[in-house]
Amino acid sequence: MGSVQRAMRLLECVAEHENGAPAKQLARETGLALPTAYHLLRTLVHEGYLRRDKGLFFLGEAAERLSSSSAKQKRRSTVAETLAHWRDAIGAPVYYAMYRDGEIEVVCVADTPGNRAVEEWADFRETAHAHAIGQCLLSQLGEDARRDHLDRYPVRTVTPYTVRDNDALLRRLGRARRMEPLFEQQEYALGTVCAAIPITVGPTAATMAISLPFHQADRLVEATRRLQDEVGRLLGSLAISISI
Structure with a gap:
């Protein structure tokens, strides 16, 4: 020692x-x-x-790798703490996800026993068309990148409310207003409604999202507006952590 x-x-x-x-x-x-x-x-x-x-x-290189790893862990901790604060303030699970190397990646989730996150029963990467997180990330991509994603992961039925085909999804994404939240109801999980807020820093597409049980659907718009306000206040510090 x-x-x-x-x-x-x-x-x-x-x-x-x-x-x-x-x-x-x-x-x-x-x-x-x-x-x-x-x-x-x-x-x-x-x-x-x-x-x-x-x-x-x-x-040397080994020490620099340690430093880089420590900084990355610190950024992850900062994002996790921020999401936990928003989870408690809003009363809903909060998700942070990004589109990296052609894939949907849920980076961090903050929930509680009383407010459980949506169970990933169908691979999030393969079902971007069905959940607010994926739709929000795809809406930030260019048309070619969207079509490339859908060539690899074509639209398929996840619930009775899921968008029906690639063209219908592309039309929906084309109507999405820049930097406006995307909403979905029971398209990925029955009994659940979700909203996702786009965050774009340079070429990176990212999103913050929340989910609520269907019987609380009337809370979704106000809760999303609250999340937008919180994200807007802290966007500078989140931008530093965008690539964790």
Whole structure:
């Protein structure tokens, strides 16, 4: 444990020197004996956490991967906390999804035992035509990208209320107004109504969505408006996390 702690001190010290630092300086600043510092520095270089160039030590690829992973996890935590806040404020499950590499990806969901998220009983990626999340994401794509998606995942009946064919879906998406929410009732899951709000940052299509049981359908428009207001206030910080 002591060796690990000393190695971490060295890593932190190196990270503070953007232009690199020699072993003697690192030993002095961390309070380590020079032989101990040399031994740990060699080990860290061997493992890829540091690299040595002309007698100076810099962070290596392994340390940079750790930093990137930590930053990504922090962004995920920020989004999860935000969704949980909105879930409690609105009283409905909240979803964050995006269209990445030609696929629908539900990134984060916030629900509670009393407000359960919709069960993914049919693969979300293959049924974008049937749920508000997928329809919202497809509405943000260009016509060619939409048709490409539907060539891979053609419209099929999921419930009696599902849109009937590709052309009908494309007409619906074509009528969608830019940055306006999309609503669906029981098209993916019987007894459930949903709404999704488009979020576009650069080339990335994303969405925030909510779902409610059918007997609360009269709440959907107001709850969606509340979510729009919340998203509008925090869009700057969410944009930073758009690619998690």
